[in-house]
Amino acid sequence: xxxxxxxxxxxxxxxxxxxxxxxxxxxxxxxxxxxxxxxxxxxxxxxxxxxxxxxxxxxxxxxxxxxxxxxxxxxxxxxxxxxxxxxxxxxxxxxxxxxxxxxxxxxxxxxxxxxxxxxxxxxxxxxxxxxxxxxxxxxxxxxxxxxxxxxxxxxxxxxxxxxxxxxxxxxxxxxxxxxxxxxxxxxxxxxxxxxxxxxxxxxxxxxxxxx
Numbered sequence: 022x023x024x025x026x027x028x029x030x031x032x033x034x035x036x037x038x039x040x041x042x043x044x045x046x047x048x049x050x051x052x053x054x055x056x057x058x059x060x061x062x063x064x065x066x067x068x069x070x071x072x073x074x075x076x077x078x079x080x081x082x083x084x085x086x087x088x089x090x091x092x093x094x095x096x097x098x099x100x101x102x103x104x105x106x107x108x109x110x111x112x113x114x115x116x117x118x119x120x121x122x123x124x125x126x127x128x129x130x131x132x133x134x135x136x137x138x139x140x141x142x143x144x145x146x147x148x149x150x151x152x153x154x155x156x157x158x159x160x161x162x163x164x165x166x167x168x169x170x171x172x173x174x175x176x177x178x179x180x181x182x183x184x185x186x187x188x189x190x191x192x193x194x195x196x197x198x199x200x201x202x203x204x205x206x207x208x209x210x211x212x213x214x215x216x217x218x219x220x221x222x223x224x225x226x227x228x229x230x231x232x
Contacts, residue, residue, distance in 0.1 A: 034158045035137060039115050046088055046118060055089035055121060060188070066095070067215055068188065068225045072151055073099040074213035075179050075229035079106040080148030083173065085138045086156060087111030090122030093129070096151075110147060112138055114156070138173070139165055146175040153183050154196070163205045166230070170207070174232035179210070182228040188217050195226045202228060 042057070049055035053065050060068075073096050076082070082100075084093045093109040100107040111133040113119045119135040126133070134141070139157055150173050157165045166180065174180050182202065186195030202209055211229030216222065 031158055031161070035114065038156070042088070043115050043117050047121070049089075052089040052091040052125065055118075056091045057088060064188065065091075067218075068185070069095065070099055071213040071215050071225050071227040072096060072181060072183060073103070074227060075181050075211050076100045076103070076105050076107065076149055078148075080178070081108045081110060081145075081175070082149040083110045083112060083143070083147040083151070085112050085150065085152040085169075087113050087122050087133065088118050090126045090129070090133065092151070093122070094126060107149075110134075112136055112141060114138075139168065143173050146173060146178070148175050148178040149181060150174050150178070151181040151183060153185070154198070155184075162201070166202070166205070166207065170230065170232055176232060178232040180230040180232060182230060184226045186222075186224050188220075188224045190220055190222075195223045197223065198226055198228050202230065 046055045046057055058065055069092060072092065082096055087093055090111055093111050097107045097109050109129060109132065111122055113135055114137050116135040119133050122133045123130040138152065139161065150169055152169060154162045169180055182198060184196040184198055187193050199209065208231045209228055210231045213227040214223050215225035217224050
């Protein structure tokens with residue numbers, strides 16, 4: 022399909038997103054807060070571990086929106102607990118956040134990039150690519166996923182699309198994503214949720230799309 026050119030409105034979206042994330046995440050005092058998560062370590066694992074659920078073999082993992090690099094780090098650990106060796110990479114729209122991740126994880130410094138995933142040209146393709154659709158304007162969501170599948174996910178790999186909501190009843194809900202993604206003709210091959218143990222609603226939704 023033909024995609025519309027980027028507009029000034031799109032550039033404003035990305036500039037505002039970058040500024041908002043830098044202000045919030047760089048003020049954090051621990052790696053969870055620097056990845057946009059305000060709760061404790063137990064809840065971090067409860068609500069982020071589903072990201073590793075689609076990993077069923079050894080391979081490479083790219084975290085789009087890696088922030089402090091904590092999710093990269095923990096996906097390696099969680100996958101290892103399931104018997105899979107993962108080589109992590111990261112990308113963030115903010116150079117400041119990418120540099121934060123490089124400082125935290127110096128052994129992986131050369132694998133952490135700054136760039137906009139809508140236009141970024143990867144140095145290689147990856148077996149697993151994690152992202153969120155909130156990273157792009159609403160009218161570019163389909164284009165964004167199709168581009169990742171065509172240029173970033175390795176043949177036979179998986180695109181891991183996440184939506185995170187609040188664990189509090191009054192907070193924002195995670196997007197359920199299924200109808201939207203299937204409506205674009207993409208093949209969903211896994212759905213992994215983390216529910217609020219107190220209230221039963223979806224806090225984290227992870228959709229696996231076959232590459």
